[in-house]
């Protein structure tokens with residue numbers, strides 16, 4: 311991580327037109343592997359962005375960098391007007407400490423491919439745990455919020471179940487409710503249906519679709535479900551080799567991709 | 583069968599049980615602290631915890647006990663036999679326990695930690711409410727074995743004058759000469775203590791891990 315960054319930080323509060331997420335010149339290497347290459351990438355407030363691209367192109371890494379699970383090597387990331395990995399000291403930017411990360415992280419939520427529910431907590435407590443202990447909600451408030459969300463995902467009757475008693479689709483719906491309970495401004499979805507049996511994919515996608523229609527949360531969705539991406543995304547980003555190779559409205563990307571790599575990729579995946 | 587010997591041996595029962603339970607409680611606390619210490623982000627703490635574990639695992643409990651009881655007074659620190667016995671047993675078993683704690687914490691899947699970071703939990707909250715409860719279930723079976731090891735190791739305290747069941751047995755053997763009967767009864771006694779402990783640990787483990795197969 312570079313100690314300082316030359317680019318000046320935004321000085322005024324973000325207005326409605328500013329992106330909620332901004333990547334500038336972000337690099338990440340794993341050993342010799344250059345996974346994110348000078349990545350520039352913006353997400354608008356409430357924008358629904360589908361990220362597609364070949365395996366190993368760095369899609370998961372973008373989300374993990376944004377969720378602060380992986381530190382980038384260089385570049386800057388701004389979330390809701392605030393630097394993620396840097397903190398302002400006077401007019402300089404210095405690497406962020408855990409406290410700063412926690413502050414910026416309140417804006418971001420994530421749903422994982424393998425759910426990662428807390429197996430030792432019942433469904434309700436999976437969803438109330440962080441609102442109580444991180445946001446400081448009272449038990450009653452957190453329970454009310456969690457119950458509402460669990461009903462929204464169709465699991466109002468499973469509050470007392472343990473995760474091990476649920477199907478994969480139900481687990482993923484609990485995980486979505488758990489992330490929503492923190493009320494993030496940006497939600498990250500990393501191939502959230504690819505660990506599910508085919509017949510359970512629909513129930514999870516329909517919830518994400520509902521969230522996308524409701525509106526004001528920005529969503530970054532890494533997915534291999536092309537028809538789903540086409541339906542719900544405002545913008546589709548084709549990712550290749552650690553960079554945005556092509557992006558645009560779904561209608562353009564899926565019907566008339568201009569980049570030969572995109573054409574090749576879509577041809578390969580749409581055949582299945 | 584020498585049933586007449588039993589009441590005399592049982593005079594040591596109370597000492598053996600107290601010694602086992604006191605040392606176990608202390609060893610458990612030491613194991614948690616040292617096990618977490620070995621995973622600390624701070625190198626000096628990792629080093630201290632590692633040094634403790636290696637020293638107390640790598641030397642004999644009996645010699646440790648002799649140190650606490652016979653050698654420390656030469657440096658002006660005099661411990662009662664019970665305290666010396668508990669100290670040696672707890673530190674020795676605690677060192678093995680620390681490795682169990684460390685292993686159990688490390689085998690909690692990283693996805694659990696990532697999920698708790700994504701929910702913006704503090705590192706302390708993550709440890710307390712997500713990692714340790716899951717690690718605890720993994721610790722129980724090896725802790726159960728260690729408890730039995732501890733019970734059996736308490737027999738050594740008879741060598742620093744603590745009147746436990748073994749001490750009573752040895753004394754009785756010297757006065758009556760009924761060697762085989764006495765030592766047979768001692769085996770029976772230890773087993774009668776150990777087996778319920780095994781069952782109790784299994785019961786706790788079944789309860790604590792119920793969420794997994796629920």
Ligand SMILES: Nc1ncnc2c1ncn2[C@@H]1O[C@H](COP(=O)(O)OP(=O)(O)OP(=O)(O)O)[C@@H](O)[C@H]1O
Nearest residue numbers: 340341343345363364365366367368369370371372
């Ligand atoms: N922690 C890590 N250590 C080393 N290499 C890693 C690590 N994480 C990811 N990589 C590598 O970085 C590259 C990009 O990984 P990433 O998971 O971002 O790809 P992806 O686009 O999500 O692929 P997929 O579609 O298969 O999920 C891959 O080659 C992967 O093996």
Ligand SMILES: [Mg+2]
Nearest residue numbers: 369370371501
């Ligand atoms: Mg991936």
